[in-house]
Amino acid sequence: MAESESGATGGADAPVVGLHVDGGVAIVEIDRPTSLNALSVEVLAGLIDAVRAAATDDAVRGVIVSGAGGRAFAAGADIRGMQSFSPAEARRSAGLGHELGALLESIPQPVIAAVDGVALGGGCELALACDFVYASAQSRFGQPEVKLGLIPGFGGTVRLPRAVGIARAKELIYSGRMVAADEALAIGLVNRVLPDRDALFAAARETLAEISANSGNAVALAKGVLVEASGRRTEHAVAIEIDGFEQAFGHPEHDEGFAAFLEKRAPRF
Numbered sequence: 001m002a003e004s005e006s007g008a009t010g011g012a013d014a015p016v017v018g019l020h021v022d023g024g025v026a027i028v029e030i031d032r033p034t035s036l037n038a039l040s041v042e043v044l045a046g047l048i049d050a051v052r053a054a055a056t057d058d059a060v061r062g063v064i065v066s067g068a069g070g071r072a073f074a075a076g077a078d079i080r081g082m083q084s085f086s087p088a089e090a091r092r093s094a095g096l097g098h099e100l101g102a103l104l105e106s107i108p109q110p111v112i113a114a115v116d117g118v119a120l121g122g123g124c125e126l127a128l129a130c131d132f133v134y135a136s137a138q139s140r141f142g143q144p145e146v147k148l149g150l151i152p153g154f155g156g157t158v159r160l161p162r163a164v165g166i167a168r169a170k171e172l173i174y175s176g177r178m179v180a181a182d183e184a185l186a187i188g189l190v191n192r193v194l195p196d197r198d199a200l201f202a203a204a205r206e207t208l209a210e211i212s213a214n215s216g217n218a219v220a221l222a223k224g225v226l227v228e229a230s231g232r233r234t235e236h237a238v239a240i241e242i243d244g245f246e247q248a249f250g251h252p253e254h255d256e257g258f259a260a261f262l263e264k265r266a267p268r269f
Contacts, residue, residue, distance in 0.1 A: 017046030018068075019053055024061040025208055026054035026109075033069025039122040039154075040078035044096040047126075048103060055107035061216060062208030063107070065130055066114040067123075070197060073113065073139070076121030079148070090153070097122055097154030101129035105227045108220030110211050112204045115139045115190070116197045120178070125154035128163060131223065132207070133190040135181045136200045141189055142178035162230060164188050215253040215269050 018029040028050045030037040037043075047065075054060050067073040077093070085093065104111050104126075113119075113127035115135040120142050127133045127141070135141075143156045151157065152173060161169040164187045172179070184190045194200040211219060225244040229237035248254050253269050260267035 017043060017050050019050040021054065021057060021060055023205075024059055024212060025205060026057065026060045026063045027066065028054060028063060029066045029068055030074055031068040033067075033071065035078070036072035036075035036118065037067035037069065037123070038076060038078040039074050039097070039126070040081050041093055041096060043078075044093070044100055048096070048100050051100070051103050051107065055103075055109060060109055061212035062109050063111040064114050064201070064204050064208070065104075065111060065126065066201075067117065070116055072117040072123070073115040073119040074123030074126055075118050076123055076144070077153075094153040097125065101125065101155045101159070104129040106224075108216070108223065110208065110219060110223065112207065114200050114204050115141075116200055118142075118178075121145055121152070121156075122154045125152060125156045125159065128159040128189075129155060132192075133184075134192045134194060134200055134204050134207075135184065135190045136197055137181050137193055137195050139181045139184070139190075139193075140178045141181075141184045142176065143173045144176040144178070146174065147176045160189075213269075215251075215257055215267070217251045217253045218248055218257075221248055 016031040018027070018031050020027045020029070028047065030043060030047070032038060032043060051063070054063050082090070082093070110132070111130040113130035113133045115127055115133060116139060117136075118140050119127050120140075121144060124141050124143055143152050143160065145152050152160070156173065157169075160172065164172070168187050179187070179189070181190065181193045185193050192203060194203050221244045225241050229240045232240070256269060257267050
């Protein structure tokens with residue numbers, strides 16, 4: 001479908017996750033601004049449904065994940081809902097968070113987290129599971145779980161060190177402190193900082209348009225190799241790359257790319 005509007009909910013009164021597809025870009029938006037887009041179990045389930053729907057839409061060449069309201073991308077997990085969790089319920093919630101993160105990393109399309117406001121705890125972890133993180137100048141990031149007697153549960157202990165290095169990740173997780181957008185950029189947590197929400201979404205769309213001009217198959221292969229090879233020993237990582245390189249030669253877009261280059265024309269992917 002070229003354009004769509006849908007909502008994903010965990011029930012009749014559950015918070016809404018919106019999905020809008022326009023111009024080949026799917027906008028997945030947490031629409032719970034009065035709760036600063038907190039990640040309840042229902043919101044996590046809604047995000048999983050929306051991302052899956054976007055990933056299986058042939059018209060979608062890129063995905064933007066955002067939060068409604070302009071104050072928060074996602075302020076973390078739903079603290080009121082979590083307060084009475086049993087250990088088993090906490091495990092289920094963490095499992096959903098990890099399922100969402102793995103899904104974002106596994107879909108073939110590039111995913112940009114458009115962060116406008118706070119991205120704390122699970123919100124920061126959600127952003128880190130995306131391919132790129134773009135942030136407005138007002139945004140702030142952090143993993144404050146230790147202040148609640150918890151640790152990150154949606155992938156923060158894994159993805160944050162990959163983004164900023166183990167020493168900085170330890171500092172941020174142990175202290176629970178927030179960092180402003182400019183510091184997040186300096187340490188590698190975000191890719192770009194834009195002045196406001198409009199510029200943030202314009203930049204995200206511009207990047208996805210640039211990527212979509214390339215072979216979709218090649219982008220998907222590169223994403224898969226990068227995710228799978230991350231953190232592995234060199235000999236294992238290069239084997240994964242060789243497999244991906246081999247697969248590219250068996251796809252029609254390889255033929256088109258080479259033909260276009262030799263014929264000195266733009267490829268038609």
